[in-house]
Amino acid sequence: MAKSKIRLMLADDHVVVRSGLRMLLDVRPDIEIVGEAESGREAVEKAKTLRPDVILMDIQMPDMNGIEATQRLKEVAPDTAVLALTMHEDDHYFFEMLHAGAAGYLPKRAAPDELLEAIRTVSQGEVFLYPSLATRLVRDYLKRAESGDQPLVQDDLTPRELEVLTLIAEGMTNPEIADELVISVKTVDRHRENIMRKLNMHSRIDLVKYAIKMGLIELDDD
Numbered sequence: 001m002a003k004s005k006i007r008l009m010l011a012d013d014h015v016v017v018r019s020g021l022r023m024l025l026d027v028r029p030d031i032e033i034v035g036e037a038e039s040g041r042e043a044v045e046k047a048k049t050l051r052p053d054v055i056l057m058d059i060q061m062p063d064m065n066g067i068e069a070t071q072r073l074k075e076v077a078p079d080t081a082v083l084a085l086t087m088h089e090d091d092h093y094f095f096e097m098l099h100a101g102a103a104g105y106l107p108k109r110a111a112p113d114e115l116l117e118a119i120r121t122v123s124q125g126e127v128f129l130y131p132s133l134a135t136r137l138v139r140d141y142l143k144r145a146e147s148g149d150q151p152l153v154q155d156d157l158t159p160r161e162l163e164v165l166t167l168i169a170e171g172m173t174n175p176e177i178a179d180e181l182v183i184s185v186k187t188v189d190r191h192r193e194n195i196m197r198k199l200n201m202h203s204r205i206d207l208v209k210y211a212i213k214m215g216l217i218e219l220d221d222d
Contacts, residue, residue, distance in 0.1 A: 005029075005030055005031060006031045006032065006053050006119060007032055007034045007051070007052045007054070008031055008032065008033050008054050009034060009035045009043065009046065009050060009052040009054070009055045010033060010035075010036045010037070010055075010056050011036070011038075011040065011055055011056060011061070011069070012038070012056070012058040012085075013038045013039060013060075013061045015038075017058075018038075021056065022036075024115070025116075035052065038061070038062075039061050040061050040066055040072075041063045041069070042063070043055060043057065043069050044064070044069050044072045044076060047076065047080055051080065052077075053079075053080065053081065053123045054082075054083055054122055055073065055080055055081070055083070056083055056085045056119070057069065057070060057085065057086075057102070058086055059084060059088055059093055059097065060086075066084060066097065067100050070101050070102050071100045071101060073101070081103040081122040081123060082100075082101065082103060082104075082122075083102065083105075083118055083119060083122050084097045084104065084106065085106050085107075085108060085115070086105075086106075086107065086108060087107065087109075088107075089107050101203075103125075103126075103127055103128065103204075104122045104127060104128035105129060105130060106128070107130060110130060114130070118130075125173075125204065126171055126204060127204050127205050127208050128171075156198045156199075157195060157198060157199075160181075160191060161191050161194060161195050161198075164181070164188060164191040164195065165195050165207060166211060167180060167181075168204065168207050169208045169210075169211030174188045
């Protein structure tokens, strides 16, 4: 049975940008562009019926910006992953999009291969963070930890749970983690549920942030 394609929507108010993305992505055998939107509001409305796996979301758009649109999408289409693709790389937009529920953040200067990797990563329920931007999460969380805003609860996790958390944060899928640790996928699921319960977290991006803060994974500066 052939693997289903990644259903992708493009949300950007510039026709030239959408056309360029379509030319780049239409030829990929594992990606199907199911729709386009030129505003955040249009993206939300179309997502209700099209149910794309991933939406490439610009931030600055008319009618409703990408941040608000991402927040709305998490309510009306929670299974759709939002990947921010934007010219903005400053901290304000970066953290606002992550807080809104985006599964990834990529600058428009990124290479085509990086865009493809990001789309495929978030479509699998994983988190994609561009290296130079991910480093900002390190700085932000270290600052919060030093100020006492982020309580350290690593001691509550078992050694195996720490292993699973580290591999999740490194971007591995559940089957890959199962292979790495020689355990079943169901066991990985159970460990992940226990980790989220113990840390009072609700998403993969929360786990990645925590792993970065605790120094469980290292990110290189760009």
